Amino acid sequence: MSRSAHPAGPRHADVLPEGHYTAPADDLNALDPKVWAHTVGRDADGVVTVGGLPVTQLAEEYGTPAYVLDEADFRDRARAWRTAFGADADVFYAGKAFLSRAVVRWLDEEGLNLDVCSGGELATALAAGMAAERIAFHGNNKSPEEIERAVRAGVGRIVLDSFQEIVRVAHIAQSLGKRQRVQIRITVGVEAHTHEFIATAHEDQKFGIPLAGGQAAEAVRRALQLDGLEVIGIHSHIGSQIFDMSGFEVAAHRVVGLLKDIRDEHGVELPEIDLGGGLGIAYTSDDDPREPHEIAKALTEIVTRECEAARLATPRISVEPGRAIVGPTAFTLYEVGTVKPLDGLRTYVSVDGGMSDNIRTALYDAEYSVALVSRTSDAEPMLVRVVGKHCESGDIVVKDAFLPGDLAPGDLIAVPATGAYCRSMASNYNHALRPPVVAVRDGAARVIVRRETEEDLLRLDVG
Ligand SMILES: *Cc1c(COP(=O)(O)O)cnc(C)c1O
Secondary structure, three states: OOEEOOOOOOOOOOOOOOOOEEOOOOOOOOOOOOOOOOOOEEOOOOOEEEOOEEHHHHHHHHOOOEEEEEHHHHHHHHHHHHHHHOOOEEEEEEHHHOOOHHHHHHHHHHOOEEEEOOHHHHHHHHHOOOOHHHEEEOOOOOOHHHHHHHHHHOOOEEEEOOHHHHHHHHHHHHHOOOOEEEEEEEEOOEEEEEOEEEEOOOOOOOOOEEOHHHHHHHHHHHHHOOOOEEEEEEEOOOEEEEOOOHHHHHHHHHHHHHHHHHHHHHOOOOOEEEOOOOEOOOOOOOOOOOOHHHHHHHHHHHHHHHHHHOOOOOOEEEEOOOHHHHHHHEEEEEEEEEEEEEOOOEEEEEEOOOOOOOOHHHHHOOOOOOEEOOOOOOOOEEEEEEEOOOOOOOOEEEEEEEEEOOOOOOOEEEEEOOOOOOHHHOOOHHHOOOOOEEEEEOOEEEEEEOOOOHHHHHHHOOO
16 A cells, blocks of 8 residues: 555645555556456557547547446456366356346356345346346245246345245246245345455345344244245355455355254255355555455465365355456546636546446445546646535545546546446436447447436436
């Protein structure tokens, strides 16, 4: 971490305000491969290209703001996860990070499974032709209609989240003459975020059934008695944007402990455990995520070791990365509208989008990086805050970053690592039109989610 209130270096502005930012990179024109999609580079004119296409051309053809997604990178990352875990494990892409029919087809082709957590996500997956048995259905409050639809479709598993849902799914499956494969989601008392995790006995959150106080064991007891259910395993998801694997270690220890108790009490060894998602990505150069093969190795070793100690056969492992697959594959392309220097503070750079296309900064105080992409510049770095055009002072996209001091209206800037939880959380605040997702590959671009229009807005407003 190279953060300080007063970064040293020859090229920063004379006066810098108190703040939480990284010292400017030596070369603001450089693009750190950690935070940019694989095929991103600059052409001879200094214009950033992705998938072989200059961003200036993409902006002209598709407008700004736009999410630009590197399809080759998406496929590479999906395949890396699939390969890392091998044939004895399953990788479920968490659709809530970003889902469209094109993405579902890519996942299908790369051999991944899919997590959905609403009727809408299920409909998208099925519409794209994903085989139902490769879909897992999640959520803490699935409606009876959603459950019925999932059971009828034949989803591979429903992840049960409460005592009431155990009964609900069992009844619906039985009334349809089916036996539904289910996992039971438990909370193991591990909360993991970025660089730290907390292991406690209790977990105060809406998801899952607590291991504490024997509640998870009771849930398994009840589920095993119901004819409509086939209990295939235990599910645990401990957090998001995690770099530290020790949280998974504690979680796996506790999940395997439950498997052992189940074996001792019921004489059954559940065949699967799901360790969830939450693996971190690089939003700025300060973040150092692990590679899928390192994560696979670490998780497999932890589970194998814990099972050997409990004298259980190692169950089939599944994981559910969302952000780690799609996050780094896209950037948001914006046009600069105004540049407003505030003396002794910072320069506010306003773009043509904002919190409606990226709520993460406002919601989670997320950090992002940003670069000038329509040209290079040798101007001195200036400390900027990239803000949107919404009527809200918290409408911040990038809180603190450096851009060249000659930045001007009409320049294109891009915020990398916006593939996850940006389009999927986009809103119509201020009746903003949600941006398109443009997929690029091998010199060709294709809109996979089109830009919203005013007609789209007015269609819902029935007058
Ligand atoms: C959100 C979620 C994921 C994916 O999380 P990422 O941080 O995108 O990897 C996986 N599993 C469950 C149950 C989730 O709720």
